Amino acid sequence: MADEFHVIGSRDEYDEAVERIAGGEGPVAVDAERASGFRYSQRAYLIQLYRRGAGTFLFDPTELDGFDDLQSVIRDVEWDLHAASQDLACLREVGLDPERIFDTELAARLLGMPRVGLASVVEELLGIRLAKEHSAADWSTRPLPQPWLRYAALDVELLVDVRDELAQRLDQAGKSDIAAQEFEATIRREAKPPAAEPWRRLSGIHSLRSPRNLAVARALWQARDSLAAEVDTAPGRLIPDASILAVAKSLPESKRALADLKAFNGRASRTELDRWWSAIEEARTAAPPAARVPSDAPPPPRAWAARNPEADARLRLAKAALADVAERMDMPVENLLTPDHLRRVAWHPPAEPSAEHIAEALAALGARPWQLEATTQIIADAFVKAAQSLEDATHEAS
Incomplete structure (x- = not known):
């Protein structure tokens, strides 16, 4: 490992790196660093790549005008990533898109490893301790300090060795095909469409009941989001969610009252006071939002017993049965089957709750073939048992 790390930001350096990577062998380890919590965007501010026979490369995507040449060189080889779903979007944004991956975090989950963070997996498999003190750093900083670059390089330099060890364990456990499907x-998983009303993701929004309170919360969120995009700063660094909720609850009657509200804080709470007050005033005359958003998702399970006892029985018995299967397969139950998929099928079961029809419903939701094979008969049996238990209870009551 090099003592000093250099960030590639010029075309000549990039071309040389691509040539060296093309001459390497085996899979490529890839990682990306963003500035979540600091910047508005989720763009990559550093992209790391390692390949045996080529070395480690740190690219600055803010300085380079594209990665087409690199993409053409590595498109057809396996990409090794840790928690790939977190990085694929920002990699695709700059034109880096894999055809095949090996996700070391996902592999660790499928193997039932108790801790699946990269540092924990590296320590367990390779006996090497990784320091994670820079994981939440502001990677938009320029120049990037050497300790940060050393940390970023290690994230990929050890990843191929980790991949090899995990692949061997998957094979020994008979889970290689499962992993390949995952x-x-x-x-192939499509990105979630933007929320129709993203302001409803405000932390604590459920505590607001009246249309007027909700209107103020919406207006302040929108004003904050607009400013955050304009200055490329994480919204919560301007004014935190708690401040928006405090204003929406107290409904200050004047700009002075807003300024005097101690719970209204954040770096832009006073410097942008006119902006926030204007949003509050606009909220007074705007059409208020609906108290609830229509959704095709089932209600929270805690409400099922009162609203739909049959669905509640189905869910409880199926969850218990799947927990047993997950334990036997030595993996988290949420990897055995996505909890939302089970909730949806339990709330709206097929007219004929056979394993075949449950498999069709789960497949339509995105369940993989191995999941269907492992769970559908178990779920079907649980649904039958739930119906029988309710029928027995009805007979006893009569």
Whole structure:
């Protein structure tokens, strides 16, 4: 490992790096660093790549005008990533898009490893301790300090060795095909469409009931989001969610009252006071938002017993049965089957709750073939048992 790390930001350096990477062998380890919590965008501010026989490369995507040449060189080889779903979007944004991946975090989950963070996996498999003190750093900083670059390089330099060890363990556990299906699903999974009303993601929004309170919260969120995009700063660094909720609850009657509200804080709470007050005034005359957003998702399970006892029985018995299967397969139950998929099928079961029809419903939601094979008969049996238990309870009551 080099003592000093250099960030590639010029075309000549980039071309030389691509040539060296093309001459390497085996998979490429890829990682990206963003500035979440500091910047508005989720763009990559550093892209790291390692390949045996080529070395480690740190690219500055803010200085380079594209990665087409690199993409053409590595498109057809396996990309090794840790928690790939977190990085694929920002990599695709600059034109880097894999055909095949090996996700070391996902592999660790499928193997039932108790801790699946990269540092924990590296320590367990390779006996090497990784320092993670820079994981939440502001990677938009320029120049990037050497300790940060050393940390970023280690994230990929050890990843291929980790991949090899995990692949061997998957094979020994008979889970290689399962992993392959999960990796393929990760690549093919479509990005979630933007929320129709993203302001409803405000932390604590459920505590607001009246249309007027909600209107103020919406207006302040929108004003904050507009400013955050304009100055490329994480919205919460301007004014935190808690401040928006405090204003929406107290409904200050004047700009002075807003300024005097101690719970209204943040770096832009006073410097942009006119902006916030204007948003509050606009909220007074705007059409208020609906108290609830229509959704096709089932209600929270805690409400099922009262609203739909049959669905509640189905869910409880199926969850218990799947927990047993997950334990036997030595993996988290959420990897055995996405919890939302089970909730949806339990809330709206097929007219004929057979394993075949449950498999069709789960497949339509995105469940993989191995998941269907492992779970559908178990779920079908649980649904039958739930119906029988409710029928027995009805007979006893009568």
